[in-house]
Amino acid sequence: MNLPVFPLPIFLLPNGVTRLRIFEPRYLKMVSIACQQNGFVLCVYDHKAELNTPPWGAWVDIINFSQEGELLHIDIKAKSLVSLENITMDEDQLRFADCFEIPHWPTQHKQPHHAQLATKLQHVFEEYPDQGALYPEPNFDDINWVCARFLEILPLSFEKKQLFTKADSFAKADDFLKTIILGQ
Numbered sequence: 001m002n003l004p005v006f007p008l009p010i011f012l013l014p015n016g017v018t019r020l021r022i023f024e025p026r027y028l029k030m031v032s033i034a035c036q037q038n039g040f041v042l043c044v045y046d047h048k049a050e051l052n053t054p055p056w057g058a059w060v061d062i063i064n065f066s067q068e069g070e071l072l073h074i075d076i077k078a079k080s081l082v083s084l085e086n087i088t089m090d091e092d093q094l095r096f097a098d099c100f101e102i103p104h105w106p107t108q109h110k111q112p113h114h115a116q117l118a119t120k121l122q123h124v125f126e127e128y129p130d131q132g133a134l135y136p137e138p139n140f141d142d143i144n145w146v147c148a149r150f151l152e153i154l155p156l157s158f159e160k161k162q163l164f165t166k167a168d169s170f171a172k173a174d175d176f177l178k179t180i181i182l183g184q
Contacts, residue, residue, distance in 0.1 A: 001038055004030040005053055005084065005095040007045040011161045012058040012078040013148035014104050017134040018042075022072040026094040031074060034062055041082060041099060044158045051095055053087045056165065059099060075134065080104070081165060105144050105170040113178055114143040120181050121146050124153070147173050150181065 006027060010018055022031055034040040043057030058078035065074040081104055084097040118140040125132030131153065132138070139145040151164050151173060164173040178184050 001099050002096055003038060003059070003082075003099050004033050004040040005043060005057065005087065005097050006030060006040055007043050007052050007054075007095065009045055009158075010042060011044060011152055011158060012042055012060070012076075013152060013165070014058070014078050014080055015139070015145055016058065016078045016148060016152050017063070017075060018152075019073060019075050019134065022074060023070055026092040028072065029092055030094055031062065031065075031072065039076075039079070041084065041097065042076065042078070043084065044162075046158075051087050051089055053084060053095055053097065055085075056081060056083050056102060056162075057099075058082070059101070102165075103167040104165070105147075105167065105173075108143050108170060108174075110143065111174075113182060113184065114146070116182055117143070117150070117177060118146045121149055143174070144170070147177055150177050154180070 012018060022028055030040055039059060039061045041057040042060050043054055045052050046054040059080050059082045060076040060078050062074050063077045065072060081102040082099040083102055084099060087095060087097045089095050122140060125135070125138065147170070151161055163169060
């Protein structure tokens, strides 16, 4: 499938939600296309890549929107990761790419420390209600969901975060968060 691509300094994993402010005509066009078709791709802006687009991103759906004057607020939710190929730019400077789904982490078995990680994330959402409000139905019982939300919000470089995008990277992510969040 060929989808519009929006490079921003935002990292999302499957089921991640974020709010964007859209005002540029090319991205208003992207929202229109996304609403009529299959969503769009959010990817991290890469200064070194062709058209500043890395080889992968998060395929997202628009789940909510509101307008404030000329400013459009949209909430997006990642449904999967995708590889990006044949990246092009149209006359409005909107990027497009052929997209192919990439598997992410398989379902995990619960470990004793997983409940602690979930509790820590609950505290983060309580302390930062704007972040928690993005998830009206949080899934604290799913350790994949909990680990992904931590990786999205932790102040790590894109290079470090992308280490956790591979299908076989859950054990690394889990160990990393166990050390950073729980001090174990």
